[in-house]
Amino acid sequence: MLMRGADEQAFRDFAISHAAALRRTAYLFCGDWHTAEDLMQASLLKLYQAWHRVEWRDHPSAYARKVLLRTWLDEKRRPWRRAEQRDGELPDVADSSSDPELAGERLWARDLVHAALLRVPPRQRAVLVLRYFEDLPVSEVAVAMGCTEGTVKSQTARGLVALRTAVEGLERVVVAS
Structure with a gap:
């Protein structure tokens, strides 16, 4: 499908300004930068195809x-994704703007939360990412997920319990080793 010049430029501007945020959100969903890049690109392609309906x-x-x-949810349903296990460690990223001891503690906490987030079921993880990492209100999460606000609230509550359980389990593993 070909777009008019103004539509093409509007889409390009949108894609340039939002690609990094979409990739970061995709990473929080899936936990893998390569998959996040693929998800971001697939999403932008779908958005490009629907741009004439979206621009207004x-x-x-x-x-x-x-x-x-x-x-992402469609990708999770693919059979070859279900069999894949990611047990690797996340690389540490240096934070040169702060005290090295505090940076180490923050990196440990961030990695712990991220590893635990990957153990939360997909719908609950999606709700947690949209609510707490993207800072969206319940109503916008409900629209994004195509469900009711009550479902978002219950999935958030269940997701927080699952996240807390996963964090505690990972902490026990770290302490035991």
Whole structure:
């Protein structure tokens, strides 16, 4: 499908300004930068194909997040993804702007939370990422996920319990080793 010049430029501007945020959100969903890149690109392709329907909307970024979420959930359903296990360690990233001791503690906590987040079921993980990492209100998460606000609230509560359990389990493993 070919776009008019103005539409093409509007999409390019949108993609340039939102690609990094979409990739970061995709990474929080899936836990792998390569898969996150693929999800971001697939989402932008779908968005490009629907741009003539999206451009008039007030919040194309919300629509893009919804497309990204659905793309990720579709990818999770693929049989070859279900068999894949990721047991590798996350690389440490230096934080040169702070005290090295505090940076180490923050990196440990961040990695612990991220590893625990990957153990939370996909729908609950999606709700937690959209609510707490993307800082979206319940109503916008409900729209993005295509469910009711009550479902978002219950999935958030269950997700927080699952996240807490996963963090505690990972902490026990670290202490025991």
